[in-house]
Amino acid sequence: MKLTRIDLNSWIFHIGGQSILVDPWLVDPLVFYGQPWLFTAYHNTPVAFTPRTLPPIDLLLISQGLDDHCHKPTLEKLDRAIPAIASPTAAKVLSSLGYTNITSLANWQEFKFKEKLQIVAVPGAEIQPGQEENGYLLTDLSSSETLYYEPHLPPLDKVKQKINAVDVAIAPVIGQIFPFLGQVIIGPKEALNLAETLKPKYFLPTTTGDIRATGILPMLVRSVGSIPEFRDLLANSGLATQLLEPAPGQTMEI
Numbered sequence: 001m002k003l004t005r006i007d008l009n010s011w012i013f014h015i016g017g018q019s020i021l022v023d024p025w026l027v028d029p030l031v032f033y034g035q036p037w038l039f040t041a042y043h044n045t046p047v048a049f050t051p052r053t054l055p056p057i058d059l060l061l062i063s064q065g066l067d068d069h070c071h072k073p074t075l076e077k078l079d080r081a082i083p084a085i086a087s088p089t090a091a092k093v094l095s096s097l098g099y100t101n102i103t104s105l106a107n108w109q110e111f112k113f114k115e116k117l118q119i120v121a122v123p124g125a126e127i128q129p130g131q132e133e134n135g136y137l138l139t140d141l142s143s144s145e146t147l148y149y150e151p152h153l154p155p156l157d158k159v160k161q162k163i164n165a166v167d168v169a170i171a172p173v174i175g176q177i178f179p180f181l182g183q184v185i186i187g188p189k190e191a192l193n194l195a196e197t198l199k200p201k202y203f204l205p206t207t208t209g210d211i212r213a214t215g216i217l218p219m220l221v222r223s224v225g226s227i228p229e230f231r232d233l234l235a236n237s238g239l240a241t242q243l244l245e246p247a248p249g250q251t252m253e254i
Contacts, residue, residue: 001013001014001015001140001143001145001147001167001168001253001254002014002015002251002252002253002254003147003168003170003204003246003251003252003254004048004246004249004250004251004252005048005204005246005247005248005249005250005252006024006025006026006047006048006049006248006249007025007043007047007048007209007210007211007248008025008068008206008207008208008209008211009022009023009025009063009068009069009151009206009207010022010023010024010025010026011023011149011170011206012049012054012055012057012251013061013138013147013149014251015117015138015140015145015147016113016114016116016117016138016139016140016141016142017114017116017117017140017142018058018059018113018114018116018117019055019056019057019058019059020057020058020059020060020061020138021054021057021059021060021061021078021082022061022062022063022149023061023062023063023064023068023069023070023071023151024060024071024074024075024078025047025068025071025074026047026049026050026051026054026071026074026077027047027050027051027071027073027074027077028041028042028043029041029042029073030042030067030068030071030211031067032066032067032068032215032217033067035215036214036215037215037216038215038216038217039213039214039215039216039217039218040213040214040215041068041211041212041213041214042211042212042213043209043210043211044210044211044212045210045248047248048248048249049249051074051077051078052077054078057078057082058082058083058113058114059082059083059084059085059113060078060082060083060084060085060086060094060099061084061085061086061119061136061149062084062085062086062087062090062091062094063087063090063124063133063134063135063136063149063150063151064087064089064090064124064125064127064133064134064151064152065087065088065089065090065092065093065133066127066133069090069151070086070089070090070093070094072093072097075093075094075097075099076097080097080098080099080100081099081100081101082099082101083101083102083103083113084099084101084102084103085102085103085105085111085113085119085136086102086103086104086105086134087104087105087106087121087124087133087134088104088105088106089127089131089133090133091103091104105119105120105121105134106121107121107122107123107124107132107134107158108120108121108122108123108162109121112141115141116140116141116142117138117139117140117141118138118139118141119136119137119138119139120136120137120138120139121134121135121136122134122135122136122137122148122150122154122159122163123135123154123155123158123159124150124151124152124153124154124155125150125151125152125153125154125184126153126155132155133152135148135149135150135151135154135159136148136149136150137163137166145167145168145254146165146166146167146168147166147167147168147169147170148163148166148168148169148170148171148198148200149170149171149206150170150171150194151171151172151185151206151207152172152184152185152186152207153183153184153185153186153190154171154186154194156193156194156197159194159197159198160197163197163198164197164198164199165198165199165200166198166199166200167200167201167202167254168200168201168202168203168204168254169194169195169198169200169202169203169204169241170203170204170205170206171186171191171194171203171205171206172185172186172187172191172205172206172207172208173186173187173188173191173205173225173226173227173229173230174187174188174205174207174208174223174224174225174226174227175187175188175190175223175224175225176221176222176223176224177221177222177223177224178217178220178221179220183224185207187224187225188224188225188226188229188230188233189225189233191203191205191230191233192230192233192234192237195234195237195239195241196237196239199239199240199241200241201240201241201242201254202241202242202243202244202254203234203241203242203243203244204243204244204245204246204252205227205230205243205245208227209248210248227245230243231243
């Protein structure tokens with residue numbers, strides 16, 4: 001298994017002999033809901049890959065229909081024939097953009113890709129009542145290696161009903177609290193709870209990046225914790241989990 005960090009929520013997972021592009025934001029800007037006054041973000045440093053410089057991609061994996069996971073300007077520049085697995089809300093966005101091979105997975109539904117990789121949609125963040133997005137559990141069917149990915153706020157009571165151990169967990173460790181909505185991205189303590197539940201051999205932070213954001217929303221959001229805080233919590237937990245922190249563009253072999 002190899003993992004290439006791009007930036008923010010964007011990754012390339014190399015697992016089961018496949019290269020999987022995850023939640024790609026590769027072109028600027030990132031605008032929420034088409035409203036620049038609400039939230040607009042740019043990369044401070046050039047992104048590690050552009051749509052033209054990406055390596056060959058076998059599969060798109062989209063966790064949510066929100067703009068920072070299902071980024072239309074990026075998706076418009078990719079080959080619409082690339083197979084895609086997406087949450088139901090993200091699948092609608094991909095369909096509207098002309099993607100031709102979309103598999104929509106709701107919670108706990110699973111899909112085998114080329115008989116080499118099993119992908120299970122794990123319950124993820126509830127964006128609004130009745131709209132629960134996806135995390136994913138990927139299993140290499142040859143080696144049995146497993147990878148869990150969740151970019152927001154996993155409902156641990158549901159996750160632990162069916163998953164008790166993974167090789168790799170990728171999840172946030174710096175929380176974000178939104179007005180009226182509360183905490184929508186997990187911080188260090190919640191990330192430790194996730195590690196204690198899944199007992200991964202390796203934990204990689206996501207939802208981090210060198211970006212600048214303008215608009216009303218960034219002024220109202222409060223961050224919680226830091227990677228060093230999570231590192232200390234993990235070191236004192238007694239878990240054998242190793243924290244890995246790849247730089248943007250770096251590939252780590254697990």
